[in-house]
Amino acid sequence: MNKSSPGGGPQAALGKLSMAGAVVAVAVGAALVLGLALLLKALGAHPFTLKASTSSSTGGQTVAHLTISAYPDSMAGEHGKSGGAHPDWVSYGPTTNLWVPAHALVKMTIKNYDSATALNSPFFGNVQGTVGGVAYYNGKPLKRINPNDVAHTFTIHMFPTAGQPPLDVSVPLLGVADNAPNAPGSQYPKPTVVTFEFHTGASGRYIWQCFDPCGGTSYYAGFGGPMQNLGYMAGTVTVGGGAVA
């Protein structure tokens, strides 16, 4: 092994460039990449995170209140009145990123303006993970609803990252009648309202998603399109800590 030309010809040699120039080039390159990352972070931030309002109960436990809605299209949520890229996709609103406090009792209300699509799996017709195992449908406590009457589900389903406490909540939403007229002054019919409560543990970050095949018949078994995209039928739940986009 040698570094010199065995052919006896000219060396591959070799201009001498400044090492300081090389170091500066690397530093500038690193700064540009970091700057781009921060720019993308700023530009790509989710429109906003809905933060639960909090109060304290008599026992001193934090109580949080959160209200969201489910719509038959994308024109009332975070995608704006035009509906964004997919105005005809079903969506939750006003946003799908939610924040609730840690070690709290969360009182959640979901208004549903969409009609029913029968569940593929009746399992998701059950109310799970809530206080008492019930949810209140237009004020009536139920542990499950007919799988054929489900419009959407609100299911915190992702296995928590190791170190996070489990948070398993699933509540089906009752669909409005197929032929229900729009409410006066509204583009949607009168909603069904479901309320329920659940407890949060320590801080963590979770994914929630609808498990009703509401993604439209042109998509894979109803589980495509809005079902596969955050901001429509899926989002995040951040427990405690800062609100995360």
Place this chain on the structure above:
Amino acid sequence: MTAQTSVGRPAHHDPNETKPDNPLKRSIVSGIAVGVPLAIIAYFVTSGLVHTTNADPATIRNDSLVIAYLGWGLGFLFGVGAFNRPIQWALSRNEPTHQDELELAGHRGGAWRYFRFTTDHKVVGIQYLVMGMVLFAAGGVAAMLIRLEVIQPGAKMFPIQTYNTIIGMHGLIMIVATIIMITGPFTNFVVPIMIGARDMAFPRLNALSFWLLFTAVPIFLSAPFFGGFQTGWTAYAPLSDQTALGMDAYSLTILFFVASTAVAAVNVVTTVATMRAPGMSWTRLPILTWGSVASSALGLVVMPSFLASQYLLMLDRTIGTGFYKGDRGGSQWLYEHLFWFMGHPEVYVIVLPAFAVVLELLPVFTRKPLFGYRTAVGGIVGVSSLSMIVWAHHMFVTGWSPTASGPFMLTTELISIPTGLVFLASVGTLWRGKAWMTVPMLYLISFLWNFVIGGVTGIYLADVPTDVQLHGSLFVTAHFHYTLMGGGMMAFLAGVYYWYPKMSGRMYDDRLGRIQFWTMQIGFNVTYMAMFYVGLQGEPRRVGDYAAKFAVGNFISSIGAFVIGASMILLWYNLIASKRRGAIAPANPWNAKTLEWQVPTPVPLENFEEIPIVTAGPYEYGTPAEPAHIAGEGVPST
């Protein structure tokens, strides 16, 4: 020094009295000046037309964007002058004179010829080199962003859909960059000279191939502004049927890119088949030529399948066909077959020229003839042929056809035999050679090290039982980076350092080159060894968040990646600064015997004043009986 042959004096041209072209004509400027307005007009006209059909707003936007992209592409190509000659021919205008052809080839064009529709193969080669480096930089920045996101668990940097788009853009940019990285710059610049030709067989098509690729780049980079695409580079349907408008940018990019590769491949194969100098028999062809032909021919067969996959996807997305939609009788498996019929052979479209670079350079730096020339050629042709019947190993876990898994496992493993022949030739050439440890030579050795790791880990993915376990994990990601980057890109970097003196006329800085080599090797192996580890532990690929147990491996992998990033900046710095301040390169700094080193640096416009007559093989180093060579009795310059 004994060259493969020797050549006559450099070609010179009579400085012509006619005025040079206006440099803005047939240039990037005129291309943009036509392309951008046409895209805008196309968008609004289409929008108006589709609006009359009462389509929903999303469909209107989708259709309009696709037509706008097509408008940009055609407009840019018209503006850059790609269609000038066909139009003149159609209008029965006079044939261009030799002077016209020289002007088109960049004669008197100065540095501006690199920004024009220029037919000289050396200009096209350098255009491809710069384009490849820019694409590597763009894909590399995306890689840095990815590793920044996953340096810790918790998806803290970007929203998940932004992360998904970055993943997809990194994937496709790097695939395109690696496909063109050797056949673009080196085949274009070097092969015509290597075989004793004055240019490629179809110089206009050669320029067209580059500008078709150039046309695709802004389209692809526009994807994030239209919602990106959350599919990764595989763009599996039906997810790609549903994702945002950015998916159209992906599909249109592939349409232009495949057209570019087809045009280039026809050109390479025709050039080598028909324009070899007298005496340049098939068994005297430098091995880079074999690799370029095999890669081009393979690309010609398989790349249209990629085009078809995206064309059908575009039809699904725009006019509502159902090629990939189950509820309309379509099948996502159709997409997967079309995609992987290209997708796996494409690995060999990338790797065959890399093999060839390694085999081309090893004799130079060991001062030995290539061991087993015909065996090596057989290996290259064998890999090229077998690669077309292995694609379904990517679909073992899809449930497509369990019965077919066995045969596809067999064909996939068979390909290790011709690959082994290439390695045999490489190691045989190294055996007892007098290794000259230049920077290119260091990269050749790193190729052998890395590609063996990529190849051995590939066996586990070719075997059905282990693939079922490893599919979709970061083990797969580490494996293909070891083959495409550890193998392919290291060969590319060997080629960059080797041919840089001929292409630029300057020597690179050796000390900086060695630092760049070692940082690249250490960074690369740290990055992907750690990735193998977390992959074996079960971490899925393409996911921006992960469980805490993978944290250490990902941290190490990210640090390695940042070292690679720094190394690539050193390469850029070395190449740019050496072009300005490096030592003037002699015509043949490596004492190599192939023809490109026998012509002056910079290479004259028509390469040779007289076509050489070849009387010896390209690797006759240290043989006792040096073959005779004949100078300057070939075809005189036109």
